Amino acid sequence: METLFDRLVNGVIDGPDDLGGIGECLNILDELESQNGSAKPVQKKIEKVRLIFKRLILEESSDPDKDWRMVRDLLSSLQDPPGEEEEASSQTGAVDSGGGQQSLGEDDEEDFFASAVVDSGEDGGQSEPVASKGGSGQWDGESGELQDPELLKDFIEEAKEHLSTIEMNMLGLETNPSDTEAINAVFRPFHSIKGVAGFLNLFEIHELSHEVENLLDGARAGKLAVTDSMIDIVLVATDILKGLLEELERGGSGRREASPAVKGFLEKVKSFGRDPVVDAGIPMRRPVGEILVERGILDDKTVPEIAQKSKSGGKKFGEAVIDEGIASPREVSKALREQRHNIETAQSVRIDTRKLDNLVDMVGELVIAQSMVLQNPEIEKAKDQKLQKDCGQLNRITAEIQRITMSMRMVPIKNTFQKMIRLVRDLSKKSGKETQLLMNGEDTEIDRNMVEEIYEPLVHMIRNSVDHGIESPAQRVAAGKNPTGTIIISAEQKGGNIAIDIEDDGRGLDAKRIREKALERGIITEEDSLDDRAVLDLIFHPGFSTNDKVTEVSGRGVGMDVVKKCIERLRGKIEIANRFGQGASFQMKLPLTMAIIDGMIVRIGAERYIVPTIALKESLKVSREAYFTVQGKGELVKVRDSIMPLIRLHNYFREEPLHRDPWEGLLLVVIEGQNSYCLLADEIVGRQEVVIKSLGSLFEQLPGISGGAILGDGKIALIIDVKGIISLYEENSK
Amino acid sequence: MAYKDMTVLIVDDFVTMRRIVRKILRDLDFENIIEAEDGLAALEVLKTTKVDLVVSDWNMPRMTGLELLKEVRGSDKLKDMPFLMVTAEAQKENIVEAVKAKVSNYIVKPFTAATLEEKLAKIVPR
Structure with missing residues (x-):
């Protein structure tokens, strides 16, 4: 304690600036x-010192030197014996002053408290404009470079990208409103957008993101609850921001004052925290028993029995189930969670899926038609403020319609997962194994067309897990494992994709045996040196099967090649994570919907092409030095430490490129299997979600092209099939 | 040391913001500017590269500016590194936390080259 005081008083601080x-x-x-x-x-004194320090730190002190003196006096008075302390404070009554501070006199004393009060009130408001005035005042001198159109363009791109993550995270918050990491993930982009908008003098964007940021800050601090209405507000704000960004993109200047529509919305956001929000009434709960029956944990007959027991024992149904040893606490808690979730789900209406598909198609057309109108040179030229505003409004509404329609097609993956319970049970019984199936994230939503498409691959993989992965109970016991094997399937939404993992705690994949088999089957040769990952990937090779026995369930060679093909057709990826002896996990990454892809639009010569973002690792420009050619290997590019082949897209599409020199053009880095490649295009035009259109049966087999899409100006762009281009390249270079 | 001989590390998850800060630093004659997209990436850079000044945003995924600051101050090698925290007006109050964690100074967005220079004068001996 003594030493602490000594350190305090003996000049830890150099001055108010330190x-x-x-x-x-x-x-x-x-x-x-x-x-x-x-x-x-x-x-009390410590509190006072803190207050002054805070003022000094935030540069809100009206007289730093005086504050500094006051702190010094307060600090040295802290060292006085406690007896005198008491006396001193009782003398001055409510106002607590230390012995040393009396030397400052009455005026100082009052002044101190006066400014301390102001500090939390008007003073904060006073100092703020001073700071920002300083900013904008000096800005003009430098505005030349900060009005850099390229910077603005990049900002629009980046902001849009971040806004799309906001939407995804908000939807996640809808199911789990207390997820602070998700709130943070939504908060961050608004914060960053606000920051940049401040630099670029984009008033409306700055104001709007600022207000939403405040709202989310309240939620982060637990002062505001994340309710449906708050989520709605944030989503609407996201749409308005997108509209504002698009306006900027079309050459708007970012008004100095908020437009009436934005103003109205700002008011709504500001008042949000103040108005009490009443949530809708409580709908009917589904009985826990019913949920447990559906999950195959209870059967219909035992439910009334347990209900009886829970009544007579004065226990809740769930507790009774656990007491009876029928279900684990984990299973019951999951059922309870589902029960809660169901309360939140709204009522539903059945709709013919064809109608739904038609609607989605028509909305796609609507969005395109709208872009055609808005990008019409006549409209773009128009200087009419009202027209501009109305266009923005139209834009926001169509975006919302599109969002709603797309969400109408989404269904939880739960039904598909639940079919697996039965499958695992049947397979285990036939093979004399004991297997339990656990599920995570079964509420994750996926396009209903995708649901049907992933069913087959899922069945294949679950079959493989039970049949090849999980050992017999005797083998498991011998390996020191629980005789019951576990398979976990989980789904999670990550951006515009869904990740589905199938994990088992069986024997895992045996890299050595896979290698032997591959040699035996002539898939690889002795000379091939492959790392573990490459060896594991061999199981995706057509006709590969390590299991010697032909079993009733898996058959021979119901290979992973089929699964991989199927997933790739869905524009997805599959990866293996293996712990030999401990189990294996297969991770599928699939787009949420087949109808739309997130694409990078690039220019090659006179045409625009779309590269699916999922295939892209990064896009960059390189210096002249990074490009070189090697005899027999063709053109290569060095990106940081890795060297990768250069693929000239213009050669494949017979375009006359703007740039023949790779350092002039744009390089798209893609990964296929173990290797990276650089695709050369001319420039990036933008990033956009596009509705995929089939090219018809005539062009179905066109190598390197997977479809087409209509862009905003009504022209067609072809979607590049990255995998196809790479295999064309590999064939040509052989 | 003259600004042009110093190596600055800009830490921000927003690419545009990094470019803005880079421009302003260039105006002050800084020539060696490295960027990192969050605290973790910044630590990686600091491990391998000699840096004379860190200009870091506060709110970033994976590792925040405050966490980065604490890591830097907790490292024997880096503990004296001049560290400038960039903050927003609304989050200014949090700066007290950063001061406790020994931030060298802070700056409020949006700022100008002049304001930045003023702050740098306080923390970087020239």
Whole structure:
């Protein structure tokens, strides 16, 4: 304690400017307080010192030197014996002043408290404009470079990208409103957008993101609850921001004042925290028993029995089930969670899926038609403010319609997962194994067309897990494992994709045996040196099967090649994670919907092409030095430390490129299997979600092209099939 | 040391913001500018590269500016590194936390080259 005081008084701080010293001092004060929690006057003084320090740190002090003197006096008075302390404070009554501070006189005393009060009120408001005035005042001199159109363009791109993650995260919050990491993930983009908008003088965007940021900050701090209406507000704000960004993109200047529509919305956001929000009434609960029956944990007959027992024992149904040893606490808690979730789900209407598909198609056309109108040169030329505003409004509405329609096609993956329960049970019984199936994230939503498409691959993989992965109970016991094997299937939405994992705790994949088999089947040769990952990937080779026995369930060679093909047809990826002896996991990554892809639009010569973003690792420009050619290997590019082949897209599409030199053009880095490749295009035009259109049966087999899409200006762009291009390249270079 | 001989590390998850800060630093004659997209990436850079000044945003995924600051101050090699935290007006109050964690100074967005220079004068000996 003594030493702490010594350190405090003997000049830890150099002056009011010394933030490092102030920090040190604040830490010592914290320590002091924790040691000396009882003495009130000391605590009060510490509080006072903190207040002044805060003022100094935030540069809100009207007279730093005076504050500095006051702190010094307060600190040295802290060292006085506690007896005198008490006396001193009782003399001055409510106002607590230390012995040393009296030397400052009455005026100072009052002044101190006056400014302390102001500090939390008007003063904060006063100092703020001063700071920002300083900013904008000097801005003009530099605005030449900050109005850099390229910077603005990049900002629009980046902001849009971040806004799309907001939507995804918001939808996640809808199912789990208390997920702070998700709130943070939504908060961050608004925060960053606001920051940049401040630099670029984009008033409306700045204001709007600022208000939403405040709202989310409240949610982050637990002051505001994340309710449906809050989620709605954030989503609407996201749409408005997108509209504003698009306006900028079309050459708008970012008004100095908010438009009436934005103003109205701002008011709504500001008042949000103040108005009490009443949530809708409580709908009917589904009985836990019913949920457990559906999951195959209970059967219909035992439900009334347990209900009886729970009544007579004065216990809840779930507790009774656990007591009877029928279900684990984990299973019951999951059922309870589902029960809660169901309360939140709204009522539904059945709709013919063809109608739904038609609607989605027509909305796609609507969006395209709208873009055609808005990008019409006549409209773009128009200077009419009202027209501009109305266009923005139209844009926002169509975006919302599109979002709603797409969400109408989404169904939880739960039904598909639940079919697997039966499958695992049947397979285990036939093969004399004991297997339990656990599920995670079964509420994740996926396009209903996708649901049907992933059913087959899922069945294949579950079959493989039970048949090849999980050992017999005797083998498991011998390996020191629980005789019952476990398979976990989980689904999670990650951006515009869904990740489905199938994990088992069986024997895992045996890299050595896979290698032997591959040699035996002539898939690889002795000379091929493959790392473990490459060896594991061999199981995706057509006609590969390590299991010697032909079993009733798996058959021979119901290979992973079929699964991989199927997933690739869905524009997805599959990866293996293996712990030999401990189990294996297969990770599928699939787009949420087949109808739309997130694409990078690039220019090659006179045409635009779309590269699916899922295939892209990065896009970059390189220096002249990074490009070189090697005899027999053709053109290569060095990106950081890796060297990769250069594929000239214009050669494949017979375009006359703007740039023949790779350092002039744009390089798209893609990964296929173990290798990276650089695709050369001319430039990036933009990033956009596009509705995929089939090219018809005539062009179905066109190598390197997977479809077409109509862009905003009504022209068609072809979607590049990256995998196809790479195999064309590999064939040509052989 | 003259600004042009110093190596600055900009840490921000927003590419556009990094470019803005880079431009402003260039105006002050800084020539060696490295970027990192969050605290973790910044630590990687600091491990391998000699850096004379860190200009870091606060709110970033994976590792925040405050967490980065604490890592830097907790490292024997880096503990004296001049560290400038970039913050927004609304989050200014949090700076007290950063001061406790020994931030060298902070700057409020949006800022100008002049304001930045003023702050740098306080923390970087020239």
